[in-house]
Amino acid sequence: MSALRMPRVASVQFKPFKAKGWGRIAFLVVTSVLMLVPMYLLIISAFKSQQDILQHPFSLSPDQLTMEYLRKAATNPDFNILKGYAVTILFVVSVNVLSVALAGPVSYVIARRSERRYRMLLLLFVAGTFIPSQVLVIPVVYTLKFLGLMGTIPGFVLFETTLTLPFSIFLYAGYIMTIPASLDEAAAVDGAGKHRVFWSIVFPLMKPAVVTMVILNTFSVWNDFVNPQIILGPGSGLYTVTTGVYAAVSQYSTDYTVVFPTLLLAVAPLLVVFVLLQRHVISGLTAGATKG
Amino acid sequence: MRARLTTLSMVGPALVLFVVMLVVPVCLSLYLSLTDWDGYSANPAFVGLKNYVSLTHSAEAIRAGWVTLLIAAVGTVLLSVFGLGFALLVNGASRLNAFFRIVLFYPHVLSALVVGFLWSAVLGTSGVVNGWLTSKGAEVLPFLSDPKWALASLIAVLVWAGFGVNVVLYLAGLQTVSKDLLEAAHIDGASKRQTFFNVTLPALAPVVTVNLVLSLVTLLKTYDLVVSLTGGGPAGSTQTAAYLILWDSFHNNALGFGSAQSVVLMLITAGLALTVARLRARADRGVQG
Numbered sequence: 001m002s003a004l005r006m007p008r009v010a011s012v013q014f015k016p017f018k019a020k021g022w023g024r025i026a027f028l029v030v031t032s033v034l035m036l037v038p039m040y041l042l043i044i045s046a047f048k049s050q051q052d053i054l055q056h057p058f059s060l061s062p063d064q065l066t067m068e069y070l071r072k073a074a075t076n077p078d079f080n081i082l083k084g085y086a087v088t089i090l091f092v093v094s095v096n097v098l099s100v101a102l103a104g105p106v107s108y109v110i111a112r113r114s115e116r117r118y119r120m121l122l123l124l125f126v127a128g129t130f131i132p133s134q135v136l137v138i139p140v141v142y143t144l145k146f147l148g149l150m151g152t153i154p155g156f157v158l159f160e161t162t163l164t165l166p167f168s169i170f171l172y173a174g175y176i177m178t179i180p181a182s183l184d185e186a187a188a189v190d191g192a193g194k195h196r197v198f199w200s201i202v203f204p205l206m207k208p209a210v211v212t213m214v215i216l217n218t219f220s221v222w223n224d225f226v227n228p229q230i231i232l233g234p235g236s237g238l239y240t241v242t243t244g245v246y247a248a249v250s251q252y253s254t255d256y257t258v259v260f261p262t263l264l265l266a267v268a269p270l271l272v273v274f275v276l277l278q279r280h281v282i283s284g285l286t287a288g289a290t291k292g
Numbered sequence: 293m294r295a296r297l298t299t300l301s302m303v304g305p306a307l308v309l310f311v312v313m314l315v316v317p318v319c320l321s322l323y324l325s326l327t328d329w330d331g332y333s334a335n336p337a338f339v340g341l342k343n344y345v346s347l348t349h350s351a352e353a354i355r356a357g358w359v360t361l362l363i364a365a366v367g368t369v370l371l372s373v374f375g376l377g378f379a380l381l382v383n384g385a386s387r388l389n390a391f392f393r394i395v396l397f398y399p400h401v402l403s404a405l406v407v408g409f410l411w412s413a414v415l416g417t418s419g420v421v422n423g424w425l426t427s428k429g430a431e432v433l434p435f436l437s438d439p440k441w442a443l444a445s446l447i448a449v450l451v452w453a454g455f456g457v458n459v460v461l462y463l464a465g466l467q468t469v470s471k472d473l474l475e476a477a478h479i480d481g482a483s484k485r486q487t488f489f490n491v492t493l494p495a496l497a498p499v500v501t502v503n504l505v506l507s508l509v510t511l512l513k514t515y516d517l518v519v520s521l522t523g524g525g526p527a528g529s530t531q532t533a534a535y536l537i538l539w540d541s542f543h544n545n546a547l548g549f550g551s552a553q554s555v556v557l558m559l560i561t562a563g564l565a566l567t568v569a570r571l572r573a574r575a576d577r578g579v580q581g
Contacts, residue, residue, distance in 0.1 A: 032395045054423030105302035128314050130562040132513045134534045135554040138541045139317035162313035194298045223403030225516045242405050249409050259413050267402050274401045286460045
């Protein structure tokens with residue numbers, strides 16, 4: 001993971017294109033404006049009427065602004081956003097807990113045993129990162145039907161957890177290998193069982209790797225669309241934030257007094273998390289991007 | 293014996309879940325791709341490689357294949373050019389650079405579904421930009437309603453939403469370029485340009501390769517953004533492979549055919565991902581040694 005850490009080094013002396021000061025800054029400012037315009041439109045349009053959105057999209061005069069549409073979107077009968085938050089947070093928490101509970105111990109075994117079969121086991125898990133989940137979900141529907149779990153919360157949580165296993169195990173096993181085995185041997189001598197040794201000695205030392213995975217899983221579960229849409233389906237009445245947005249927005253796609261407030265409510269929590277934890281989020285999501 | 297049971301209790305749960313939810317479904321896909329199953333009937337017939345043969349004749353599947361490859365190829369080049377270009381511009385530990393890095397990265401935090409809806413509200417025929425153009429008396433621009441424009445818009449939005457990750461990866465790579473070499477080049481009187489092409493770029497080579505293959509693998513799976521930005525249209529012109537696979541499997545009830553397409557897509561992405569894994573291992577070794 002060495003290449004992935006966010007650059008923190010004071011590498012001021014090294015700038016191949018020393019695009020002399022102001023030119024560089026001006027260019028970056030223009031780019032930043034282009035990057036931020038959609039977000040600006042999203043935020044201000046959530047407080048404006050359809051006519052104002054279309055005729056004066058960029059203007060921000062106080063007499064145009066109203067809370068009415070945001071309030072309507074928050075109490076939309078087609079999609080209860082508060083329930084959407086609750087359902088999504090439930091999924092995020094369950095997947096994170098289950099993922100650590102399952103991936104932690106198996107990674108510990110893989111990292112501490114040198115037999116060939118444990119190396120093969122690691123390879124098997126890592127091979128899972130190569131399967132695109134949009135395509136995997138199709139046969140999974142039939143596996144879940146067979147198990148009687150299709151359209152249920154446990155079915156969805158188990159599948160989402162499975163998707164987190166390959167990269168978690170890859171990351172955790174690699175991390176545990178950097179923790180001296182003498183620590184757990186000492187604890188074993190004192191009579192602690194393997195599970196105890198792992199959870200009370202090794203696990204607390206894995207914090208950086210666990211934080212990375214929790215961030216990655218939180219964002220990928222929150223933002224996932226295809227899996228909840230197909231596994232939970234409209235029939236179950238269970239909407240996550242994204243499937244709820246799909247249900248609410250695709251129906252009224254040109255009524256912007258519905259579209260913008262709903263989208264704003266959908267992204268607001270993650271944007272707040274991002275602003276609060278930028279460095280962690282950036283390195284976590286970038287680590288995830290490299291899983292391929 | 294006891295130790296064995298303990299090990300089993302640590303490995304078992306994860307392994308069972310992985311096999312049931314991933315290994316078995318992948319095998320099921322392989323099997324279904326050899327049948328004519330519609331998703332309902334009790335006795336799907338075994339048809340051998342027929343689905344794979346019809347894949348090579350299906351105009352729709354071939355077009356989706358080309359669209360996907362085009363998105364992947366053009367998108368990958370743009371992501372890497374923007375990624376490296378902006379990494380060079382925001383490299384260095386100033387506060388301003390940290391701010392720019394966050395601004396370039398933030399769209400990646402949003403779900404692709406929301407990004408697509410947002411941009412379709414901005415670019416749609418009756419969207420914000422066109423509403424504004426109309427109110428100024430100008431012509432409406434067909435960002436999403438003309439096949440060629442729609443594909444270009446799709447790629448542009450993918451790049452807008454994704455290149456921040458490439459910036460971060462290249463920034464990490466830039467930290468590994470030997471300071472001694474850069475200094476030596478400077479002392480020897482090399483120009484900025486010469487230094488970049490003769491020192492920085494060769495040192496970045498492994499990072500460039502990793503970026504290219506990662507972007508390719510990610511773009512080959514493009515799905516959510518198609519759903520929310522263009523809905524695959526106009527007239528199917530922005531249907532990607534993943535979009536068509538899900539469409540064939542669940543709306544057209546052609547599960548066998550959809551599975552054959554899945555298997556092909558899986559093989560292609562797995563092949564590329566394996567390449568990246570090997571390249572990364574080499575790059576990491578290069579960094580340490």
